[in-house]
Amino acid sequence: MILDAQATAALLPYDGLTRAIESVLQDPLVQVPTRSVLPMVGGGRLLVMSAVGAHAAISKLITFVGDNPSRGLPTIQGDVLVFDPHSGQRLLILDGPTVTARRTAAVSLVAAQRTGQWRQGPMLIVGAGVQGRSHLEAFHVGLGITEFWIASRSSGSADALVSHARGMGLKAKRVDDPNAAMSACGIVVTATSAHEVAMTNAPANGTFVSAVGAFTPQMAEWSRDACQALSNTACLLVDTRDADHEGGDLIQAGLNVAALPTLSDVVLGSPAWRVATDSAAHQSTRTVFFKSCGWAGWDLAAAQCALANRSVL
Secondary structure, eight states, X not given: OXXXXXXXXXXXXXXXXXXXXXXXXXOTTOBOOOOEEEEOTTSOEEEEEEEEOSSOEEEXXXXXXXXXXXXXXXXXXXXXXXXOTTTOOEEEEEEHHHHHHHHHHHHHHHHHHHHOOOOSSXXXXXXXXXXXXXXXXXXHHHHXXXXXXXXXXXXXXXXXXXXXXXXXXXXXXXXXXXXXXXXXXXXXXXXXXXXXXXXXXXOOTTOEEEEXXXXXXXXXXXXXXXXXXXXXXXXXXXXXXXXXXXXXXXHHTTOOGGGSOBHHHHHHTOHHHHHHHHHSSSGGGOEEEEEOOOOHHHHHHHHHHHHHTGGGO
16 A cells, blocks of 8 residues: 555654553553664655564654755655565555654654643744644644744745634634743744754753754754753753753753663653653752753654554545
């Protein structure tokens, strides 16, 4: 089965995706080698990601070209091949950008649900592209968020996402200065192209932040000063140990990323997460800063979710 974006999305509901992500983190048979990121002559990157688990094996081939929107093309293009881990038979070819958008938003949602604490207020989304839209939809479905503030370098993109949110029956507005708006927002997601720093201030105590736009050491959405300030007051959390060499925001701030707990530590209740929360300043109103870089294990979770839902097609 070769599935387009619409059919792929139908197999990846956010409630099922979050369960699949947690299942992958609890599966001792999962194997995920370090992904290959190869520069292309036009300035983009080719990413090759593979993973094997108890219920599926996958290989994901996608390209990332940050300035593609100016050409009228998607930033991310490619496919996810899904295989039976027992017979080796190819079962599905999923739309790569749809898998990437939905599983990334679902990972942020798991982090927010599991850490479980944020201030009241609207959700701020910085970056109004595909990831901004998927996070808006995921956090509405998974946490019941009904008010969104949208910031983007492109006012047209921001207005389009605002219109999409209102079409879903949600409250939404465009904000032109995300750093000023952040103090009023309990949840912040930064999903920019990470060509340049967008966030220069640290969020207020009690904010949940998911930073998803930067996935190489050279990329950063959050400034060095903001990250260093967060290191003194917040619980810093990374998606996987791959962030040790890919989490550009934290690496460029000179932080010891290898010492930070992972989402697996949170889900499994490991001592690393308990130590981080016990030592955090202002525990009752602590900020959680979740740095997400991506991992083929998340694509494996999406594949398992898709296989479980094939009957809906």
